[in-house]
Amino acid sequence: MPFRDRYTGLINRYRDHLPVNDDTPIISLGEGNTPLIRLKNIPRHLGKDVDIYVKYEGLNPTGSFKDRGMTMAVTKAVEEGSNAIICASTGNTSAAAAAYAARAGITAFVIIPEGKIAMGKLAQAMMYGAVIMQIRGNFDEGMELVKQVAAEAPVTIVNSVNPYRLQGQKTAAFEIVEELGRAPDYHCLPVGNAGNITAHWIGYCEYSAARGSDVTQSCTFCGGNCRYAGGPVVGNRPVMVGYQAEGSAPFMRGAAVKNPETVATAIRIGNPQSWEQALKVKEESGGWFDELSDDDILAAQKLLAEKEGIFCEPASAASIGGAMRDIRSGRIPEGSTVVCTLTGNGLKDPDTAIAQCRDARMVTIDAQLTSVKEAILTHM
């Protein structure tokens, strides 16, 4: 059995572009290498000539993009001799931190807003064995506590203020460029702390620098091993577009939001930790921020599931919902290639899904052939 080509996670895949060396003890669950799915029915539904791809990050080991950052953060924490990690979280970071800590044999402390994280994420943190502190407060308050305690206690912060997180997360951009053979024209993401949009921009910049337009023969980025080496080299970078939930949209308000609210609990964040970086991303890429109502977010989540068979969590749907609106209006012009990151799996938040499917096509019938036949005939 040739193990040479076995995929063993994003650090091994991109180790030349990450802060690791041969002695670094890599903590991995096989994260990364997620599907980039070309949408078939939504472009038709929009009546626009656009190529839309979704990067399905919900297929990472704990069901969200956080695994990309967490493999790096926990690897480095262990390398540096740390026995414990800590984070504040709207849910996904806590799930990833708990899983990678379990894998590493260290302790994860997670601070979550009581009653405000999706059930799947809570179940994960519990199963992986994290020490869970539910606070009577929101994510932003938890984040401040984490920063204070990490300054005084021997615990490593694994929120995205930890620079290794963004290093791991930048690899999503690498994968997209390798798969498309170029960067997309537009890259749309949901924005909470704005770490992920920043990480993607780092990735696109590094890739385009390594594959500058004067490079024609080999891909200096990968040392000539990627599948596009020797092919056409395009050093382009996308326009970066970030979407927030209306009730948690500090970038639209131009100031922190004191009591953020949204059904998309993953992005229920009022004081983004990567505020300055995100503004730079917007400027450098010629992009923009916008906001969606909870209704628009849920409608996009449902549409993606119904029309394409792809189930993402509400926060993730902000990217596709926002992109659809900007494609309709022409702000994203026809002829564009658009990538939307679906940051988390729909299974994370079954409560919200079921609550919005009151009109689900579900009937209760007797366990009899005639009843089944009747149901089929009625619903054909």
Ligand code: AN7
């Ligand atoms: C599904 O888990 O902040 O803009 O504590 O879970 O990089 O913060 C989650 C964020 C988008 C926003 N989509 O990303 C946490 C947390 C999903 C998320 C975001 C999050 P950033």
